[in-house]
Structures are given as C-alpha cells and as structure tokens.
Amino acid sequence: MDTINHLINGKSVASTSGRTSPVFNPATGEQSAELGLASIEEVDAAVDAAKTAFETWSRVSVAQRTRILFSFRNLVEANIDEIARRLTSEHGKVLSDAAGEIARGIENIEYACGIAEHLKGSYNGNASTGVDVYTVRQPLGVVAGITPFNFPAMVPLWTIPNAIACGNTYVLKPSEKDPSAPLFIAELFHEAGLPEGVLNVVHGDKLAVDRLLEHPDVKAASFVGSTPIAKYVYETGTAAGKRIQALGGAKNHMLVLPDADLGLAADAAVSAAYGSAGERCMAISVVAAVGDVADPLVDAITERMQKLTVGDGTNPDSEMGPLITREHRDKVADYIGIGADEGATVVVDGRDQNFDGDGFFLGVSLLDNVTPEMTVYRDEIFGPVLCVVRCDTYAEARDLISANPWGNGAAIFTRDGGAARDFQETADAGMVGINVPIPVPVGYHSFGGWKDSLFGDVTMYGPEGVNFFTRPKVLTSRWPDPATSTVDLGFPTNT
Ligand code: NAD
Numbered sequence: 446m447d448t449i450n451h452l453i454n455g456k457s458v459a460s461t462s463g464r465t466s467p468v469f470n471p472a473t474g475e476q477s478a479e480l481g482l483a484s485i486e487e488v489d490a491a492v493d494a495a496k497t498a499f500e501t502w503s504r505v506s507v508a509q510r511t512r513i514l515f516s517f518r519n520l521v522e523a524n525i526d527e528i529a530r531r532l533t534s535e536h537g538k539v540l541s542d543a544a545g546e547i548a549r550g551i552e553n554i555e556y557a558c559g560i561a562e563h564l565k566g567s568y569n570g571n572a573s574t575g576v577d578v579y580t581v582r583q584p585l586g587v588v589a590g591i592t593p594f595n596f597p598a599m600v601p602l603w604t605i606p607n608a609i610a611c612g613n614t615y616v617l618k619p620s621e622k623d624p625s626a627p628l629f630i631a632e633l634f635h636e637a638g639l640p641e642g643v644l645n646v647v648h649g650d651k652l653a654v655d656r657l658l659e660h661p662d663v664k665a666a667s668f669v670g671s672t673p674i675a676k677y678v679y680e681t682g683t684a685a686g687k688r689i690q691a692l693g694g695a696k697n698h699m700l701v702l703p704d705a706d707l708g709l710a711a712d713a714a715v716s717a718a719y720g721s722a723g724e725r726c727m728a729i730s731v732v733a734a735v736g737d738v739a740d741p742l743v744d745a746i747t748e749r750m751q752k753l754t755v756g757d758g759t760n761p762d763s764e765m766g767p768l769i770t771r772e773h774r775d776k777v778a779d780y781i782g783i784g785a786d787e788g789a790t791v792v793v794d795g796r797d798q799n800f801d802g803d804g805f806f807l808g809v810s811l812l813d814n815v816t817p818e819m820t821v822y823r824d825e826i827f828g829p830v831l832c833v834v835r836c837d838t839y840a841e842a843r844d845l846i847s848a849n850p851w852g853n854g855a856a857i858f859t860r861d862g863g864a865a866r867d868f869q870e871t872a873d874a875g876m877v878g879i880n881v882p883i884p885v886p887v888g889y890h891s892f893g894g895w896k897d898s899l900f901g902d903v904t905m906y907g908p909e910g911v912n913f914f915t916r917p918k919v920l921t922s923r924w925p926d927p928a929t930s931t932v933d934l935g936f937p938t939n940t
Pocket residue numbers: 591592593594595596600618619620621649650651654655669670671672674675692693694695725726825827853894898
C-alpha cells in the first residue's frame with residue numbers, strides 16, 4: 446500500500462501523527478493509498494518553512510519569478526497525462542475531463558506569468574511641488590489554501606500561481622480524498638526552480654485546517670468547498686484577523702425559454718448536469734423550463750441520457766465515471782427515493798443501472814415536476830441528478846433563481862435578445878451564461894458566486910486574485926526643487 450507524504454521545505458515528510466485516511470480508486474472501490482494526516486506540529490513545520498522562505502522569495506525579482514512560472518507552466522503541460530492519470534485514479538472523472546481540468550488550471554498559471562504587468566502599481570509625479578505619490582502592491586507573507594475533492598488540480602491552481610507570483614509563500618491543504626495530483630503539481634513547481642519552502646503541502650483534516658486558521662504567521666487563507674465549511678472557515682479565519690476568501694456550494698439553474706434552440710439546450714443540460722458525475726460546483730442541477738418547452742425538453746434530455754456511457758474513467762468510451770466515495774454515492778442515490786416520496790416524477794432512475802464490481806457508480810437520474818419545497822430542490826445533491834422545475838413565465842423562473850440561497854452560476858437558453866439582456870442584468874448569481882451552461886470565467890477574469898456561494902468580498906484568480914494576495918502601500922516622497930540642484934541641468938539654477 447502506497448503512503449502519501451507531506452511536502453515541507455522541498456522534502457517529502459512522512460506524517461508521524463499516527464492518524465491516517467484511506468484513499469480509494471472510486472472505479473474499483475479498492476483502497477489505493479494511505480494518507481498520513483498532519484499533526485499540529487507538522488502544520489507548524491510547514492508554516493515555519495514558508496515563513497523562512499518568505500524572507501528571500503519576497504525579494505526575488507519579478508523577472509526571476511516570471512521565469513520560474515513559465516517553466517512551471519510548461520512542465521504542467523508536459524505532464525498532463527500523468528496528472529490526469531492521478532486525477533482519474535483518485536477522483537474517478539474520465540480522462541478527457543481530467544485533461545480539461547488541467548487546461549483550466551494552466552490558464553491561471555499563464556495569467557500569473559504576466560505578473561509584471563499586474564503589479565505595475567500607479568504613480569503621480571509632482572502631486573505637490575517636489576512631491577511624488579505612488580502605490581505599490583506588496584505580498585502578505587505566508588498564505589494557505591484549503592481545497593475540495595472535486596477539482597484536485599484546478600482549484601489549487603486558482604490561487605497558488607498568483608499567490609507565489611506576487612511574492613507570498615504558500616501552505617496547501619488539499620482534500621484528503623484525492624491528494625496525489627496536487628502533490629505532484631507542487632513537485633513540478635520545485636522542478637521548475639521554485640526555492641524550498643515557498644510551496645508546501647500538508648495533508649490533513651479539520652485539525653490541520655483549524656491550525657492554519659489560528660496560526661499567527663498565516664496571513665490569509667483561500668478556501669473552496671461546501672457552504673457550511675466555507676462559512677466556518679470565513680468566520681474563524683476573520684475572527685483571527687486573517688484575510689479570507691471562501692467559496693461555498695451551489696445549486697445552479699438553467700432557465701430555458703420556449704424559443705430556445707431545443708437541441709442546444711438539451712445537449713447543454715446533459716453535459717452540464719452529468720459531466721464529472723455532477724460533482725462540479727458549476728454543474729447544472731436545476732432546469733427551470735418555461736411554458737410549453739418543458740415536455741419536449743424533458744424528452745430531448747431523456748433521449749440523450751440514455752446514450753451516455755458510464756464507466757471506469759480510464760476507458761476512452763466512458764463519458765461519466767463513478768462518484769467520489771461509497772458513502773457519497775449512497776447518499777446521492779437516496780435523494781432519488783426522497784424526490785419520489787415528496788411527489789417528483791422520476792423520469793430516469795440512476796439506481797436502475799447495474800455495474801460490475803465494487804466501484805462507486807450510479808447511473809444518471811432525471812426528476813421532473815420538482816417544486817422549491819422539495820428536499821431535492823433545497824439540498825445540494827452534488828451528484829448526477831438533474832431536477833426540472835416547470836415555470837409558467839420567464840419572470841417566475843428568474844424569481845426562482847433569486848429566491849435560491851445559492852448564487853454561484855445561472856444560465857439562460859433563448860434566442861430572444863431582450864430576455865437575454867434582462868437576465869444578464871438581473872440574474873441573482875455571480876457568474877451568468879447566455880446559451881452557455883457552465884460560465885466559468887477565463888483566467889483573466891475572476892471566479893466567484895454570490896449569496897451562500899461566497900463568503901468574503903473577493904473572488905478567486907484573475908485581477909481579484911492579485912488584489913487578494915497583495916496589500917497596497919502608498920509612498921509619498923519629496924525631492925528638492927531642481928532649481929536647487931548643484932548639477933548643471935541646462936537651465937538657470939540657484940547655484
Ligand atoms: P468540503 O467542504 O467537505 O471540504 C473542503 C475542504 O475542507 C477539504 O480540504 C476538507 O478537508 C476540509 N474540511 C472538511 N470538513 C472540515 C471541517 N469540519 N473543518 C475544517 N475543514 C474541513 O467539500 P468537498 O466535499 O471536498 O467538495 C465539494 C463541495 O465544494 C461542494 O459543496 C461544492 O459545491 C463545493 N465547491 C465549490 C466551488 C466554488 O467555486 N464555489 C468549487 C468547487 C467545489
């Protein structure tokens with residue numbers, strides 16, 4: 446059985462806490478590795494290494510930091526197959542999906558490669574006579590990242606490149622369920638020339654997270670995960686005086702108007718609901734079908750669902766893999782029964798599909814006639830279950846989205862420019878798609894939801910990421926009037 450170690454000060458460090466957590470291959474149900482969970486002393490060792498490294502890293506030139514980031518970017522790209530293999534073997538997502546996740550992560554490294562441009566600051570010469578005023582942005586110090594299981598490569602890459610490019614040093618606490626890919630990515634960063642201690646990885650659970658949030662030398666933390674833990678991390682970290690950005694869960698709606706391109710909408714609903722087994726924070730989990738589009742849309746989605754191939758993510762024919770754990774698979778399956786008991790119409794029941802072996806598989810499900818009072822509507826299921834809520838009007842569907850406590854993403858499918866324009870202005874969510882089901886921003890914008898999907902006021906990566914990882918310093922300097930100079934400046938002076 447493989448054991449997975451921490452990466453502290455550039456070295457592989459075995460946990461001595463005596464506490465471990467199993468890592469599974471979800472496609473087979475077999476344990477593939479044992480993960481040592483950090484003790485408080487091990488977290489402290491990582492923070493100490495990062496604190497020491499900050500003394501020099503924060504002084505390394507922007508040119509040198511940029512060179513390392515370019516090398517890192519190229520190494521990640523050269524190792525896509527190995528990273529994807531690790532993702533699929535511990536998360537379960539199909540290999541093509543894993544490669545897509547890495548590509549989105551690379552976008553964030555590329556953004557950080559432009560750090561010289563992003564950190565230019567601003568300058569006013571002669572603000573007062575002989576006085577110049579300029580603003581520079583400086584790094585914070587040691588920062589921490591706490592990341593979820595569903596994007597083990599991409600989510601760490603939302604913050605690590607910008608944080609390090611800005612001159613900070615970093616301690617990552619990845620999900621204990623699929624830790625191999627982020628650990629490998631951190632090793633690649635060292636191979637690219639990153640000095641020891643600038644990026645450290647500690648594996649752990651609540652104990653490690655709590656220590657990072659209370660540690661006096663940790664200046665900021667970026668969290669991505671479920672809403673209750675995001676709220677907890679935000680409240681605990683800010684109470685300890687830290688800068689916190691905390692992204693939570695989601696229940697993303699796709700509003701479909703009767704004039705929409707039905708084929709486009711059905712394709713989008715299927716890929717956005719069932720891709721990565723629905724374990725995406727930007728997955729579509731509710732279709733709000735307006736008026737008489739509902740019947741043909743449900744038929745079109747059903748027809749497409751029946752063609753989906755669910756299987757081991759390493760098989761090129763598979764379009765959807767297993768869920769992350771046996772417990773999560775069972776919980777998601779239970780929701781289908783709960784939906785039926787509360788009055789939803791089970792159009793396709795994923796529990797009917799049989800799979801060989803002990804993998805954590807579940808077929809895809811479609812629930813129609815769901816209402817906002819039902820448990821399947823109120824809870825974040827985070828699995829391959831799509832709910833259809835039938836609405837009489839556009840305004841009713843839009844208000845449904847506004848009333849939902851989450852506000853990560855929302856999409857509209859229509860050919861009507863006026864409706865699209867109203868939706869982009871009024872949709873109560875942080876990321877909005879027009880005929881795009883999963884509107885994940887490109888790396889040079891920033892990612893984050895509204896309402897219970899985000900705690901704090903700064904979203905992740907892009908320009909907001911650079912702001913989060915730096916603090917402004919305004920310098921005001923006075924130099925004597927050139928007229929007092931002793932150098933011959935080519936015009937009459939006092940001398
Ligand atoms: P999770 O909240 O269970 O875990 C996230 C991280 O928090 C992990 O590193 C975990 O070890 C740690 N953690 C878990 N329990 C903790 C506790 N009691 N105290 C302190 N730390 C704790 O989330 P998950 O199951 O790994 O990921 C799925 C969730 O993440 C979903 O809700 C999904 O919507 C959300 N998510 C949101 C976004 C976004 O951008 N908004 C992106 C990805 C995932």
